[in-house]
Amino acid sequence: MRSMVFAEALLPEGWRRDVHVEVDADGRIATVTPDAAPGRLVALPGMPDLHSHAFQRGMAGLTEHAGASDDSFWTWRELMYRFLAHLTPEDVEAIATLAYAEMLEGGFTRVGEFHYLHHDPDGTPYADRAEMAARITAAARATGINLTLLPSFYAHGEIGGAPPVPGQRRFLNDLDGFAALVEGSRRAIAGLPGANLGLAPHSLRAATIEEIRAVAAMARPGETLHIHAAEQVKEVEAAIRILGLPPIAALLEAGLLSERWCLIHATHGTAAELAQAAGCGVVAGLCPVTESNLGDGIFPAPGFREAGGLFGVGTDSNVLISAPLELRTLEYSQRLALRSRNVLAPRGGSTGQALWQSAVAGGSRALAAGPAGIAPGAWADLVLLDPAAPAFAARSGERMLDSLLFAARDGAIHEVWVRGTRVVADGVHPLRAEAERRVAAILARVLAA
Template sequence: MSARLDSSHRSLFFEHCLLPAGWARSVRVTLAQGRITAVTPGAEALAQDERHLCALPAMPNLHSHAFQRGMAGLAERRGPSNDSFWTWREIMYRFVDRMSPDDVRAIAAMAYVEMLEGGFTRVGEFHYLHHDREGHAFADPAQMSAAVLAAAGDTGIGMTLLPVLYSYAGFGAQPPSPAQARFINDLDGYARLLEGAEAHARALPDAVVGVAPHSLRAVSPDQLRELAPLTQDRPVHIHIAEQVKEVDDCLGWSGKRPVEWLLDNADVDARWCLVHATHMSESETAAVARSGAVAGLCPITEANLGDGLFPVESFLEAGGRYGIGSDSNVLIDAAEELRLLEYGQRLTRRARNVMARGSGHSTGADLYAGALDGGAAALGVKGGIAVGLPADIVSLNLAHPAMAHRQGDAITDSFVFAAGRSAIDCVWRHGDKLVSEGRHRARDRVVRDYAKVLETLIA
């Protein structure tokens, strides 16, 4: 590469940069039209370079319900009986009952600002709030999807939209409850929703639209089969085996466990993301790994809801892939998701460095690489700092007390286990610097709009 850059290009220079092959020093990353056109390790900084100390590839967030950000912290009061996911869900239903499309846009924008500030640059929005307050379809059946896409446009986050098919209240096509009326579609309605969502998504530079049967509770076997033509060349996401009750109910309905039933009745492959998959047998765990499907793990939400712990160690031993998501958005922090993923395994196994892939390996580096690979695959994109990919980059402040004098994998370990999001300095998404000094450029406006909506919804 010549010393003089073409005026249509610009470059970032990092003292330390995590590339696909590992950490490199003195790396110039050249950008044009939002993508990386050159990566040059061992370079000399040029006068026109924007200089930073440290760069990581940004993390994908493979599972989000953005509208739930507005109820974070509102379900932490104990009820008259044992609380669980199911009692939390009733609170969520009451909260969501009043939301308009404008409300959803404002709440989603707040979640997306926090995602970008926390190291996520693309979100898999598992979106099932479709209809008006009476449960009727809008004239544009994708109006609510348009609201979350608009929030992505407002904030700059990359979007993989996953419109959700939700038809029933339980296994065996049980009729939906009145509280679920805003979610419900049949297959014809879902096809119209998907078509509308794709039309709205064209307004964003690199949006992806996938398919999301909500769960085996919420779609019938016939629907799952009939969805197959819509899943070609798209990401396919499904909630599965999140709670013990779900496993027990599935056994009562079909005689099989949820993951077992799904693998027997659908062509699960690398396009699929099985969200949570918390409660699997050893044979199910091995079978999911063989299928190539990504396990969508959401440790903060799974801990908040008391779901349980995914069998990570055996899944990795079988060659499984995973990514992380913020799910209910009760707390949004990429490093915290990774830290809690490892700490859950440590508490269960009474061991340390469980998710490191071998002797001498860095746990933080292996966690980060695994979640980057699986998360990007689940969202229908590629991740990393490499030529041809979107310039989705996070810079870390190596002057942070928890990062001082770190090099190589010690940077990743200290980011994940010690500093967390407080060490994030800048975030570029598609080449656009959206976060500086840890703060999103639209934060003040987004917070004002969010607070105004919450005043109405919580009053």
């Protein structure tokens, strides 16, 4: 057993002082004893990052130049296709290593890697179909982050089964090829502590309802299912025109959605769709920083919450990686839309605590990570704050967490532990400097091409 003591800790039932935590040899919490032994640091449960495209970390800051016409998600996507055309498997591993190191520094302790960059630039499968999955796994192993690998099925270019465009060649599989990729992905993560697998039909743009059903049937018991849905107005309009229903309604009508599913974005879901999805136990996978960066729109969070819906947060395009920033952006977007404050807090309660605990619970469900929070049976995934930091002066408990989300600068997270092992000390991951050097060399080559 490893013993840890904290001045305060956010437990599932709320804040407690002088908390003693014992961690077993597998990295799971064995016991939690409040009012026991005093410590110095303050402990939060680690945050799941339920939606990441790691390779896009290499693009951060490269798409902020106005085009000749109005810019949108669709013009951004064309730039993304041009960027990924130059990436080798070694490049993807290096970029993912940097992204995962930054996630850990930013308070994320598990990543759901929605992985669709499968093949050679001309679309030819690698000799090992799971070559890219193995590279993602290697980055997770090196950095120490927990991995939920979500191989993505992608077969078409638009809703209704339209042919793919050339920029999508690296993503494409038929169902048999995808089944082989899934088995290769399972082999790739075998032996990686804390790792698990889920399946991700990319979207109704990339897969038909029948193909989504077939992909869901490939999932083993306990494996989660993720899909992009209703991210863009153009996507919703196309679904209504071609399928007769918007994307979330089409998935509901097909009887596909259940508590195994995570709807990524769901930005333009109607109140009725989202209430029905919440009733099915679906988790909404919100990516507020990316959604803001791409101009997607604002998810109607209060209504989804009132319907009993669960949500988690993800870093998606990884343009800027931070758990506090994702939660802050989520709350601020609601304030701007509704011209109100503390929108996602219970009456009389802490906004920071409500956001953190909700996203831990929803993200853990979406990534099939097991028990959530600082509790027996859960992974010992911890984010530690130093009460002596200037941002936390004269604060404790929920006021400290409010300050982390809304008033602290970068570096406010002091330590991060994954499965009972410290992976970030004094705010820094030990691999970050070398990862930055490697990615800089990749970008120099790619941008000169």
